[in-house]
Amino acid sequence: MAEDKKPDLRTRLIDAAEAEIAEKGLMGLKARDVTARAGCALGAIYNAVSDLDELVMRVNSRTLERLGAALAPASRADSPEAVTLALADAYAVFALQNRRLWSALFEHRLPEGVEMPDWHRAEHEVLIARIGAPLAALRPDLPEEAIRLRVRTLFGAVHGVVHLALQGRLVGVPEALLRQEVAALVGALVIGARAAVAGGGGR
Amino acid sequence: MAEDKKPDLRTRLIDAAEAEIAEKGLMGLKARDVTARAGCALGAIYNAVSDLDELVMRVNSRTLERLGAALAPASRADSPEAVTLALADAYAVFALQNRRLWSALFEHRLPEGVEMPDWHRAEHEVLIARIGAPLAALRPDLPEEAIRLRVRTLFGAVHGVVHLALQGRLVGVPEALLRQEVAALVGALVIGARAAVAGGGGR
């Protein structure tokens, strides 16, 4: 009898939590369901992680990594504008295809006054930095500090549109419409950025 | 002795919930704290509203109304571009000055599968419609359906930027920087929209 080879209990717990979130959403994540799925006792969670919040952040780590991988091919487009558009498009597609896990990235909140641990904040910033590269090429006239701000703006704008489209009705957002919407946004932003660089400069 | 004249119990409960959210954030809202502040019994909540979720939505109604009032003066700017910019600016300022109540508008989630009641969804759409008017003037070439989509996009983009700026560090987002960021976003979008209308049209 080949018994199931059991990975780390911590890994099994993160696996289980990921599956639970993917099925029932972040609010549907219950300690007892996770341990039942992982095949261990309730208290085992607190041997693996400090609390449920950390468990969610471990799942979010994976999602961020998968999102990064999904965004990687977009960098191979042949102009900064095309890369920006491809990134935004890939972002929207990823969100649509991983609704609940993607939502968990932004719906999760730690208790008031508790700061996100550095290891997790860094993961978010890696993602934003990846998006930043083509924008830096789009606006070579701006100093690095201003670029970082614009990247955050671009990311926030795309994210806001995708988020607004997905919140509410869980089904019924046609993929084509959302991609078109994001393309229109990024298109306008790119045109605006180029007009600004052609005209007076950074301001 | 002039006893405190007591308004509706329902009103007192919404008042109390609003104050609790403003002080401790949405996650800090506890049924027992609300009733203690309102000066009534625990179960009284369920005579006034169906559950805590509805109580939050009643508070959000008020916030939406105050937000609408804060946005109203922006409509008096003298060009569609100026109105759009003023709206976005007023939106950012309102978010900064009403952090927790504004956050509650978008952090609140009903249980999976439960739809937002129509009376509350309508309130959100009223707000978006108010933002839509100047954009319709900016793009007179588009049909009404496309306008609604673009309005949602514009709103989502501005909202996303403000949200990203405010999430995380509760203090330390300089108001001037956020307003500048939003202005840059809307400026680029307006330029992009005008370039599109000057060029080929809706596509």
Add this chain to the structure above:
DNA sequence: CTGGTTTTTGAACATCGTTCATTGTGACGT
């Protein structure tokens, strides 16, 4: 007052996340 209707109450319940004394496990020395 009286009877009935409505409002208010708060103890009790169900469901959470979290803790911790107890139990189980396996590696190591003798």
Add this chain to the structure above:
DNA sequence: ACGTCACAATGAACGATGTTCAAAAACCAG
């Protein structure tokens, strides 16, 4: 083989929280 010990895993128990509902209180017409 045996005993020992450090560590991992367990799940009953605890406290916090949203919700219910039988009882009490308040109200009001006749």
